[in-house]
Amino acid sequence: MLKDYLLPESTTKVVSLLDNCNGQARIIAGGTDLLLDLPDGKVATECLIDISRIAELKEISLEDGIIKIGAAVTHNQVAKSDLIREKAPALASAAGSVGSYQIRNSGTVVGNVVNAQPAADTAVALVALGASADIVSSGGNITVPVEKMYAGVGKSIVDSTAQLVTCVKFPAALANEGSAFVRLEQRKALALPMLNVAVMVSLKEGKFEWVRICMAPVGPGPVRATAGEDILRGAKVSPELINEAAQAAVKQANPRSSALRGSKEYRTGVLPALVAKALESAVAGAMEINK
């Protein structure tokens, strides 16, 4: 039963509150997922600690080439940020496709990651961007790659009754790098992704220097298509090679048949087209001149 709702003004205060409450309190940011889980009994807590008015967590910043997105930053803030659109277009478009406009005004990107749904759009983009999260608690501060934050379906390694994720961070794209996000859905708003794919590429002299391909929901969390990445690394950019890598990506995907997301056969069939499309637009982004 919920007995208290607190609105601390600093992260230090959050950590001490979590500590004092000894597992009986839980972090709330936008709340767009948590507030559905509480009445359903999926989550129980005596106290909610709202982090949405902590100034330091409300910012998107760029420092020494690293972009940081604070834990209270909403999806719409990210989707509309010029910095993110320019330096991490995959994330801008992922954030812009979550839920509905109103949900994106409340829900946060960090919350999307911590909620750990298999196809969390921004988590898929963040993995492709090579992002990691700063996590603080009374036991000490750690940094964990977003890719390693899933502990199972809908389970995060973050314990929101003891830990606070302060931000996610990743390197801003250099001039020779590009990223893209594509999503297959039944309709254009308030629809879960049937498939979503994010990629980031680095080009050098007409060749792929490195590539990260991330796809979902084809496993418990975002899945890296490492075989496809290996095919591209060091090779000359060509449509044939992109198709070959897209075909290889499917072998690492394990989509299940679902009434909401489509059959295994259908999704396996379209996945390579989505991977190829994402690669093509990331390459186009990396080749754009005056970035």
Next chain:
Amino acid sequence: MDNKILKFSLNGELKEVIVSPSDMLVDVLRDKLNLTGTKKGCGKGECGACTVIMNGEAVNSCLVPAMKAMDAEVETIEGIGSPERLHPLQETFMDLGAIQCGFCTPGMIMSSKALLDKNPNPGKKEVREAISGNICRCTGYVKIEEAVLAASGKYKTKR
């Protein structure tokens, strides 16, 4: 349950109301402040009938804990016009037949107002994005879109 005193600005007026930590803003507005213009359809963030503007942004008040409104500025359908002086959106929704049963209308208008307040001259794309979280079971959206675009014309002259 420990009750709390929620202080916030509602349609430009300072309000103090006793809430429980688990109250949602939509219920406080409707049941404690008797502002029933804001509708509650799904209670799960899926229909947009409960949309209000909080600190300038359209949000689903069924997914906003009342305590989140502490010190905030909240606008509801009751605050945007009066029978004598309707808001341009209220006028165009009526004039262009963008209302049938009317259940979705307060939410549609608040989402649209949040858009027009920021961008008085939106295109179709922006209007569609702004009302993407509002479901209408009657009109088919075409007239709603027209009404919002028509209101944007009046916005410039009126405000």
